[in-house]
């Protein structure tokens with residue numbers, strides 16, 4: 171089991187600030203021996219059950235402002251990262267997706283858009299080849315042969331927090347996602363699904379909040395069909411030292427302030443920032459995915475490693 175050792179930083183301003191305030195201001199600099207323990211709630215050491223309770227509390231608190239805060243904190247860049255996830259996922263009509271820690275539904279909605287656009291393109295191609303049929307007739311013939319506009323694709327959003335999903339369901343209604351979608355309350359570490367049910371498993375910005383990441387990865391493996399794909403979008407470790415320092419300043423000095431001003435909640439956003447810092451770096455997380463049994467594990471850094479997408483196959 172890995173251990174986090176937060177040491178006081180030995181350099182300049184950070185050292186002085188740490189000394190004066192007794193608080194670690196730039197944890198990335200302090201992690202001379204940085205390793206990961208799952209039962210950390212941010213920088214606080216807690217028991218497994220305490221972590222679950224506290225994480226639940228955080229997402230209860232942030233649920234209402236979650237989407238707007240996401241846009242503000244990442245300056246909208248999280249949308250580009252999620253689109254990248256979709257491009258790597260390459261779902262096809264008929265795909266059964268499980269989006270774990272799906273929260274307010276962004277990834278599942280993008281998935282449905284993607285499938286929809288693929289089906290429309292297919293129908294346009296059919297329309298060209300079946301010159302004498304109208305759009306309506308083709309659409310009807312799709313329905314008669316049991317094919318809907320999603321080609322049988324379905325997305326299940328599974329999250330441990332009902333409040334996050336309540337806001338997600340409202341958003342789905344507003345945006346018109348009425349078909350091909352279901353919402354299930356469930357714990358990623360003990361998924362309420364039978365073995366080998368899904369083609370694709372995604373988890374976006376969720377896995378670092380889990381008390382048992384290893385168990386969550388094993389569950390991902392269990393519910394995927396042979397040939398199924400695992401994809402995880404998560405904050406990661408920046409390799410460029412200059413970007414890393416700017417990012418640390420922004421994270422620790424700006425994000426909690428935004429949290430306080432927009433959502434009236436400094437503490438939850440302080441936790442989110444701390445949990446990002448403690449999440450395993452790219453290679454370490456890759457090894458954890460491999461340990462769960464996945465093959466061809468790979469990762470793509472996004473925005474200098476601020477986030478990364480890890481992927482693997484169940485063969």
Ligand SMILES: C[S@@+](CC[C@H](N)C(=O)[O-])C[C@H]1O[C@@H](n2cnc3c(N)ncnc32)[C@H](O)[C@@H]1O
Pocket residue numbers: 225229270271272273274275276277328329330331334356357358359373374375376377379380381
């Ligand atoms: C930062 S949000 C991410 C939401 C969404 N995936 C997105 O990218 O916008 C993290 C989500 O993980 C969920 N979560 C935390 N621990 C979980 C667990 N053990 N099982 C399932 N969901 C969990 C939280 O309830 C929360 O909705």
